[in-house]
Amino acid sequence: MAFKLFGRKTKKACVIGLDGVPYTLLKSMIERGVMPVTGEIISRGSLSSMTVTLPEISSVSWSTFMTGKNPGEHGIFGFTDLKDGSYDLRFPSFRDLKTETIWDLLGKTGGRSIVINQPSTYPAREIPGVLISGFVAIDIEKALYPKKYLASLARARYKIDIDTEKCRDNPDLLFKDLDALLECRRRVLDELWTKEPWNIMEIVVTGTDRLHHFVWDAWEDESHPHHQDFLGYYRKVDQFIGYVYSKFEREDTPENFFMLSDHGFCQTKKEVHINTVLEQHGFLDMETGDSADLTRITENARAFALDPARIYIHRRSRYPKGRVDERDVAGIKEELKGVFESLADDGAAERRPIIRQIFDADEVYSGPHAAMGPDLLLLPNNGYDLKGKVGGSTMVAERRLQGMHTWDNAFFFSLRNDLSDTSDELQIVDVPWKILRSVDVGA
Amino acid sequence: MKGFTLWFTGLPCSGKSTLAKHVEEILLERGVPVEVLDGDEVRENLSKGLGYSKEDRDINIRRIGWVCKLLSRNGVVAIAAAIAPYQEIRDEVRRWHDRYVEVYLKASIESLKERDVKGMYKQALAGKIKNFTGISDPYEEPENPEVLLETDQETVEESVNKIIRTLELLEYIPTAETETEYSADEEEKIKTRLKDLGYI
Numbered sequence: 303m304a305f306k307l308f309g310r311k312t313k314k315a316c317v318i319g320l321d322g323v324p325y326t327l328l329k330s331m332i333e334r335g336v337m338p339v340t341g342e343i344i345s346r347g348s349l350s351s352m353t354v355t356l357p358e359i360s361s362v363s364w365s366t367f368m369t370g371k372n373p374g375e376h377g378i379f380g381f382t383d384l385k386d387g388s389y390d391l392r393f394p395s396f397r398d399l400k401t402e403t404i405w406d407l408l409g410k411t412g413g414r415s416i417v418i419n420q421p422s423t424y425p426a427r428e429i430p431g432v433l434i435s436g437f438v439a440i441d442i443e444k445a446l447y448p449k450k451y452l453a454s455l456a457r458a459r460y461k462i463d464i465d466t467e468k469c470r471d472n473p474d475l476l477f478k479d480l481d482a483l484l485e486c487r488r489r490v491l492d493e494l495w496t497k498e499p500w501n502i503m504e505i506v507v508t509g510t511d512r513l514h515h516f517v518w519d520a521w522e523d524e525s526h527p528h529h530q531d532f533l534g535y536y537r538k539v540d541q542f543i544g545y546v547y548s549k550f551e552r553e554d555t556p557e558n559f560f561m562l563s564d565h566g567f568c569q570t571k572k573e574v575h576i577n578t579v580l581e582q583h584g585f586l587d588m589e590t591g592d593s594a595d596l597t598r599i600t601e602n603a604r605a606f607a608l609d610p611a612r613i614y615i616h617r618r619s620r621y622p623k624g625r626v627d628e629r630d631v632a633g634i635k636e637e638l639k640g641v642f643e644s645l646a647d648d649g650a651a652e653r654r655p656i657i658r659q660i661f662d663a664d665e666v667y668s669g670p671h672a673a674m675g676p677d678l679l680l681l682p683n684n685g686y687d688l689k690g691k692v693g694g695s696t697m698v699a700e701r702r703l704q705g706m707h708t709w710d711n712a713f714f715f716s717l718r719n720d721l722s723d724t725s726d727e728l729q730i731v732d733v734p735w736k737i738l739r740s741v742d743v744g745a
Numbered sequence: 746m747k748g749f750t751l752w753f754t755g756l757p758c759s760g761k762s763t764l765a766k767h768v769e770e771i772l773l774e775r776g777v778p779v780e781v782l783d784g785d786e787v788r789e790n791l792s793k794g795l796g797y798s799k800e801d802r803d804i805n806i807r808r809i810g811w812v813c814k815l816l817s818r819n820g821v822v823a824i825a826a827a828i829a830p831y832q833e834i835r836d837e838v839r840r841w842h843d844r845y846v847e848v849y850l851k852a853s854i855e856s857l858k859e860r861d862v863k864g865m866y867k868q869a870l871a872g873k874i875k876n877f878t879g880i881s882d883p884y885e886e887p888e889n890p891e892v893l894l895e896t897d898q899e900t901v902e903e904s905v906n907k908i909i910r911t912l913e914l915l916e917y918i919p920t921a922e923t924e925t926e927y928s929a930d931e932e933e934k935i936k937t938r939l940k941d942l943g944y945i
Contacts, residue, residue: 396924
């Protein structure tokens with residue numbers, strides 16, 4: 303009598319996420335000899351430039367990566383949303399993700415994943431394997447599934463993130479903390495590598511994003527006092543990549559090695575306050591007051607923005623004080639497009655347009671949850687960091703941080719050329735399916 | 746509330762009855778009407794007299810499936826916990842339903858032998874029990890279950906969470922009432938971090 307044997311998946315894939323590392327920066331670091339190990343690995347595979355989903359922020363990009371779906375399907379549109387029936391901010395959590403993750407899909411075929419420092423998975427929930435949540439995780443106990451690995455994290459002296467408040471204006475502390483963070487990621491990787499069976503090992507380095515936000519100038523300016531520190535951190539990232547790869551090389555399918563970033567980065571020149579633009583052009587009306595949020599909005603407001611540049615029409619059907627009827631939405635969108643198309647930085651030596659492209663949500667989102675998202679999305683020209691803050695007095699203001707995200711110029715690397723895409727049309731939503739294919743899980 | 750059928754399939758001692766009971770409790774807490782059809786109990790009444798030949802096993806599964814269909818079309822969540830070793834008959838039962846979730850409890854024979862307090866595996870291996878699924882009778886692994894549980898590697902809590910999460914994602918059951926994902930203190934900390942990184 304024939305019995306079907308219980309089979310266990312044997313193929314493995316290893317994924318390193320480098321938060322906010324641009325394709326061009328990575329290439330430059332390799333060309334300059336700062337990242338020789340990474341350069342050697344990359345020379346054997348295929349490195350591609352990649353665009354991400356909109357808006358170009360980690361919570362949305364990583365949610366797209368972990369599901370292989372666009373925000374209209376996975377339901378994450380930003381770090382913030384409004385609470386139902388109110389104008390109070392809420393912070394979407396992992397529970398708000400409306401679709402299965404690649405780890406769930408792998409799990410259905412009997413495969414398991416170990417996922418370390420994955421942004422936008424807090425509070426951690428059960429996955430087939432192990433999950434350690436990354437940004438915006440706060441409490442390590444809530445950031446871990448299953449809890450039995452708390453002791454492993456303690457042994458690794460694991461930290462979720464640097465102290466952003468203290469580090470943003472203190473580069474010396476920043477570099478020290480970034481090093482420590484990378485080390486504790488390595489220790490926890492060692493702890494978990496052999497503790498659990500796994501098919502996908504994923505680890506995300508988020509220090510790169512913090513570095514870029516706080517000291518991007520040190521990259522652009524070789525005479526900057528922290529230029530060498532900046533390169534020094536990348537040398538450590540290079541060693542880290544080499545360390546992970548050397549472990550993975552000893553597994554059965556070492557060709558399934560991938561790296562990616564979740565968005566690009568560039569230098570910030572100015573901040574642009576979208577809600578102030580809306581106010582000054584008569585779309586947003588607020589009661590006078592001190593609160594720097596949308597709770598002061600009035601019934602006369604026709605549109606508002608949530609960070610970074612998601613514009614919502616103040617619909618009667620959706621918001622307590624909304625008075626815009628559906629029949630008027632298309633007209634307001636056209637008016638808004640006119641305003642933002644002509645928005646320029648008059649303070650620059652040459653008058654420069656601020657907005658590179660305006661997207662109608664219908665163009666970029668599809669799926670059952672698309673209606674939860676914004677109506678328009680603005681993509682800035684490099685250097686203009688769009689902000690959804692409320693209460694700004696000027697439309698264009700001095701920058702607070704040195705680096706800002708970009709929609710394009712993210713990267714994807716596959717050691718397997720048959721899973722690469724050098725067409726210049728690669729999008730982050732395509733990447734998880736390639737990784738799943740490497741372990742024989744179909745779309 | 747629309748009903749559906751949740752079918753637990755797997756080898757003897759893989760945890761079908763245990764998990765069915767836990768899921769039943771959670772669904773009842775969420776105000777969902779539930780009925781559990783446990784394979785052992787069904788053989789004491791609805792299928793009394795049936796044996797373990799393929800024919801009798803198929804009749805048993807069809808009976809359970811039929812009751813599940815009636816219950817689920819009337820707004821009840823029907824939970825079946827029965828070995829259901831044959832793919833063909835599982836597929837047939839699935840075809841009767843609009844909303845059907847198959848949960849496969851996968852575990853190695855070795856782990857099941859260890860778990861088997863009644864010593865059934867030992868007796869089957871010694872030839873004292875005939876037609877014992879997994880030893881002297883076949884078990885065809887489900888080809889495409891909605892939920893795969895590795896009950897020799899997961900805790901009961903992990904397995905239950907996996908089932909509940911799938912049912913939530915399918916929007917077959919309401920999400921658990923939670924005040925908020927974050928405490929007030931956490932919300933403040935998150936806000937501060939987002940400000941530090943220029944997001945808000």
